[in-house]
Amino acid sequence: MLKRWIERITPTDVVMWLIGGAILLLIFWGSTATLAAGTYSGHHWFDFIIFGIAQGSIYALIAMGYTMVYGILRMINFAHSEVFMSGPYTAYFVAAAFYSSDFLDQYPIFSLIMIFLVSMGTSTLVAVLLERIAYRPLRTAPRLIPLITAIGASFFLQYTFRGFYGSGFQAYPVINILEGEWGIGEFRILKFQAVVIVAAAILMAALYSFVQRTRVGKAIRAVSEDKEASALMGIDIDRMIVTTFVIGGMSAGAAGVLYALMFKQVHFFMGFIPGIKAFTAAVLGGIGNIPGAMLGGIFLGLVESVGPSLFLDGLGIVAPYQLKDAIAFIMLVLVLIFRPTGILGERLVVKKA
Amino acid sequence: MNCPYGIQGTMRHAVKIGLIGGVVEVLLSLIGMVEAFSQRDIIANVISMGHTLLLVAAFFIGYLAAKRTPEAGPIKVLTNSFISGLLVAGLLALLVITGGLINLRKVFINASPLLYSLLTFGMGKGSGLLLLLVIGAITTFLAGLFYLAPNLLRRVLLISFGSIVCAGVLQDLLRPTFALWGPIAVINEWLFTANGLTIQGAIGLFILIATFFLFWSRKGKTIQTGFRRLPSASQRILKTVSILILVFVLLILPQVLGLFLSEVLTIVGLYVLLGLGLNIVVGYAGLLDLGYVAFFAIGSYTVAVLTSPEIASWGFSFWEALPFAVVLGIISGVLLGIPVLKMRGDYLAIATLGFGEIIRILVLSDFLRPWLGGAQGIGRIPKATLGGFEFSGPQQIYYLILAGCLLVAFVSLRLRDSRLGRAWMAVREDEDVAQAMGINLVATKLLAFATGAGFSAISGAIFATKIGSVYPHSFNVMISINILCVIIVGGMGSIPGVIVGAAALVGLPELLREFAEYRLLVYGAVLVAMMLLRPEGLWPEAVHRREFHEEEKEGEPELFSDLKSD
Numbered sequence A: 001m002l003k004r005w006i007e008r009i010t011p012t013d014v015v016m017w018l019i020g021g022a023i024l025l026l027i028f029w030g031s032t033a034t035l036a037a038g039t040y041s042g043h044h045w046f047d048f049i050i051f052g053i054a055q056g057s058i059y060a061l062i063a064m065g066y067t068m069v070y071g072i073l074r075m076i077n078f079a080h081s082e083v084f085m086s087g088p089y090t091a092y093f094v095a096a097a098f099y100s101s102d103f104l105d106q107y108p109i110f111s112l113i114m115i116f117l118v119s120m121g122t123s124t125l126v127a128v129l130l131e132r133i134a135y136r137p138l139r140t141a142p143r144l145i146p147l148i149t150a151i152g153a154s155f156f157l158q159y160t161f162r163g164f165y166g167s168g169f170q171a172y173p174v175i176n177i178l179e180g181e182w183g184i185g186e187f188r189i190l191k192f193q194a195v196v197i198v199a200a201a202i203l204m205a206a207l208y209s210f211v212q213r214t215r216v217g218k219a220i221r222a223v224s225e226d227k228e229a230s231a232l233m234g235i236d237i238d239r240m241i242v243t244t245f246v247i248g249g250m251s252a253g254a255a256g257v258l259y260a261l262m263f264k265q266v267h268f269f270m271g272f273i274p275g276i277k278a279f280t281a282a283v284l285g286g287i288g289n290i291p292g293a294m295l296g297g298i299f300l301g302l303v304e305s306v307g308p309s310l311f312l313d314g315l316g317i318v319a320p321y322q323l324k325d326a327i328a329f330i331m332l333v334l335v336l337i338f339r340p341t342g343i344l345g346e347r348l349v350v351k352k353a
Numbered sequence B: 001m002n003c004p005y006g007i008q009g010t011m012r013h014a015v016k017i018g019l020i021g022g023v024v025e026v027l028l029s030l031i032g033m034v035e036a037f038s039q040r041d042i043i044a045n046v047i048s049m050g051h052t053l054l055l056v057a058a059f060f061i062g063y064l065a066a067k068r069t070p071e072a073g074p075i076k077v078l079t080n081s082f083i084s085g086l087l088v089a090g091l092l093a094l095l096v097i098t099g100g101l102i103n104l105r106k107v108f109i110n111a112s113p114l115l116y117s118l119l120t121f122g123m124g125k126g127s128g129l130l131l132l133l134v135i136g137a138i139t140t141f142l143a144g145l146f147y148l149a150p151n152l153l154r155r156v157l158l159i160s161f162g163s164i165v166c167a168g169v170l171q172d173l174l175r176p177t178f179a180l181w182g183p184i185a186v187i188n189e190w191l192f193t194a195n196g197l198t199i200q201g202a203i204g205l206f207i208l209i210a211t212f213f214l215f216w217s218r219k220g221k222t223i224q225t226g227f228r229r230l231p232s233a234s235q236r237i238l239k240t241v242s243i244l245i246l247v248f249v250l251l252i253l254p255q256v257l258g259l260f261l262s263e264v265l266t267i268v269g270l271y272v273l274l275g276l277g278l279n280i281v282v283g284y285a286g287l288l289d290l291g292y293v294a295f296f297a298i299g300s301y302t303v304a305v306l307t308s309p310e311i312a313s314w315g316f317s318f319w320e321a322l323p324f325a326v327v328l329g330i331i332s333g334v335l336l337g338i339p340v341l342k343m344r345g346d347y348l349a350i351a352t353l354g355f356g357e358i359i360r361i362l363v364l365s366d367f368l369r370p371w372l373g374g375a376q377g378i379g380r381i382p383k384a385t386l387g388g389f390e391f392s393g394p395q396q397i398y399y400l401i402l403a404g405c406l407l408v409a410f411v412s413l414r415l416r417d418s419r420l421g422r423a424w425m426a427v428r429e430d431e432d433v434a435q436a437m438g439i440n441l442v443a444t445k446l447l448a449f450a451t452g453a454g455f456s457a458i459s460g461a462i463f464a465t466k467i468g469s470v471y472p473h474s475f476n477v478m479i480s481i482n483i484l485c486v487i488i489v490g491g492m493g494s495i496p497g498v499i500v501g502a503a504a505l506v507g508l509p510e511l512l513r514e515f516a517e518y519r520l521l522v523y524g525a526v527l528v529a530m531m532l533l534r535p536e537g538l539w540p541e542a543v544h545r546r547e548f549h550e551e552e553k554e555g556e557p558e559l560f561s562d563l564k565s566d
Helices: A002-008 A011-037 A042-073 A080-100 A108-138 A144-165 A191-213 A215-225 A227-232 A237-263 A272-285 A290-315 A320-338 B007-031 B033-037 B049-067 B074-101 B113-119 B125-148 B151-169 B171-179 B185-191 B199-229 B232-284 B293-307 B318-340 B345-364 B394-417 B419-429 B431-436 B441-467 B477-490 B495-511 B516-533 B542-548 B558-564
Strands: A181-184 A187-190 B041-043
Touching: A011 A290, A011 A320, A011 B318, A042 A080, A042 A187, A042 A191, A042 A215, A042 A237, A042 A272, A042 A290, A080 A108, A080 A144, A080 A237, A080 A272, A108 A144, A108 A237, A108 B516, A144 B007, A144 B477, A144 B516, A181 A191, A187 A191, A191 A215, A191 A237, A191 A290, A215 A227, A215 A237, A227 A237, A272 A290, A272 A320, A272 B345, A290 A320, A320 B318, A320 B345, B007 B033, B007 B049, B007 B074, B033 B049, B033 B113, B033 B516, B041 B049, B041 B151, B049 B074, B049 B125, B049 B151, B074 B113, B074 B125, B113 B125, B151 B171, B151 B199, B171 B185, B171 B232, B185 B199, B199 B232, B232 B394, B232 B419, B232 B441, B232 B477, B232 B495, B293 B318, B293 B345, B293 B441, B293 B477, B318 B345, B318 B441, B345 B477, B394 B419, B394 B441, B394 B495, B419 B431, B419 B441, B431 B441, B477 B495, B477 B516, B495 B516
Parallel strands: none
Antiparallel strands: A181 A187
16 A cells, blocks of 8 residues: 555655645744744734635635636636726726715715625626627637636726726725724724625625525536536526626625725726635635635635734744735645645546646 | 518618627727827828727728628618618717716716817717718728628728728838938838828828739739749749848848837847747647746846846856856746646646746845845846947847847747657647657656746846846736737747737837837737637647638548547
């Protein structure tokens, strides 16, 4: 048994394990050094964790779109980050109009709902158009082609929105009821962070139960399992794919508003980094797997927010927070090395990808 | 379509196409392209580039409407194209009217009064809108006539009008070039004004091109067969002479073109160099690498650190630093290659994208600042010298880049036909089968990464001495995407394709000032359109072309036809 196992190891495996082991060792060393030095107290860590969860739940919502589209079409919808951007950027104009007419302060809940609806509507529209114009004609094309189309569509959308709305940053209006903090003693939590976490949790639960419980959800799962067989069972494949894009668009639009509430600004390029992070999250969780995407998103958010202080501070690295994106990508490479199917994934990277 | 042969059925197509076209034109206007492009005239005081853009789009819509008419009776075709034009112009008119009623500018920054006056030809609401509708309908009607015209006439018209538009768009390239040549400079005055072509110039150009094309379509065949009938010795002499002429032209090019155009040439050359490298990884071996800029950065930074006195006084010259840059590039290529060996397609793309970002973030960080200069980058990189000749300005660096391009093109040409090249292509087509045929996947893939990375490091090194300083911001992911676009638009795996792609995607935007802002928008649209309509690229490899057009087997040997039908 052991002998056979040793025979199967190739030199590349050894090199990969060495790289991975070295990184893990560094992480371990850095963390112990940081904890031993005691630079950060308990409530610092609490703040990091809450921020991480809030950011992670936004990643998770975006990652849903990636993972569902991947599940059904086997392609990275690279333009999903622009689906994410288009919603809150368009809803900004609604928010600004409400703000300047004092409507926002008088009816904050109603305004927020309107902002969400506009954002989700725009994102859904963009996602559906994308599917119809760019992806549908390419369903049987070789694998590289839809990916390149998606990259092209991503740039096209970015600069179209830049042309529409201008290239500057737009500051999202402050919503008064979301300012301030709740908390007991040292442990305080910013109101908007709490709202982001709760809203994201509700949305994810709703989406998950839609996919798991309803007839349409079942049909979507069937199509991602086997297109031909489900077509034979009388499922309209085109409609299921469009539904998937609608769901992805809606969750991206909602995530966009949450993102705008957290970072208070929108920009035509705002989708790029969260988009890549969310894809990373989807891969972390196991692509094609919906609970995996949620878990991966929150995990990634946590690592990004806690990681720089925990892993890097102890190693004596200057300004560790600058390296948080690098940590996210190193996580991705690590996961792809050690567990290419992702944390929860059962899909096979080699066979299907 | 319930009734494809009824009047309603035929009209419905035209209405649909017209509406889509109208939305596209409104989009073009709101994005700001029309406004930005109308600063330049194609024909002075007659038609601006912005109007040309709208007209060309409308013409295409009309042509499409005519082509999609199910029953090809000439009257129906013309009606259909006419209707589509009315709709296109109608939507634009609707935009102008809406803009007059409510202030669209709060949301769409380009919905300015200038745009409305451009759309109504500066004639105010009433007659301007009428003129817009008339011009729209006439344009598409002409497109319908064009569709019905005989083939030869169509091609003559297309090429002649195309060259007028090209001459107008590229006037900044053509005018200074003509001006450098004493006797030819007369052409300038006849052909160009300060902004756009003259009217007699446009007509003259039209007649010239049309006559030439007609002559070629009559006699071209005879000339070609005449060449083929020559004895092989004189054929070879002719070929050698043409190659010599080509080499001569390449050598004197920067002197002919002047400083600005030489600068453009060097940028195109750098992209050719980068494209040839990525071509090996993506085009030959089929490994989609989105982090290619990382190796470019590694090459640049190696040269910068070794030669610049700012960081450490190693005091290397460019030529001493170059091998280090290449070796480091190759090593990092292998290091990237190992962890991603087992990934395919999409996973590979995202992991390499991550790798590229890691390198940029590391370079940018304060953590590595003492060694790599952080956000300020590294300056004062000395120019390369060769036996007293200093590669100082773009006109000199051009030769360095040309030499690099020729070297890399030669190497990749030879590699393509080598055992390794064929192994790469086998891996690209089907990894499992390639492995079953005894190809060592690990070595093959790592060699692809290493070769590509080495080429990229060479261009990085040249880039560093060309600019004289390196900044982390020069190495963002957009560069990787640009290079990828270059090789995809040119045709994956094809060496002339890379050159054509770089000239089209990098050279053209440099020449068009107005274009710069819309560069990436057009990139995106071109990429999508390319993938939908011509996935094999502008100048594809023979193998690729056959792959994408399998159903149109032109003269493919019968022998293999049963093997391909899986």
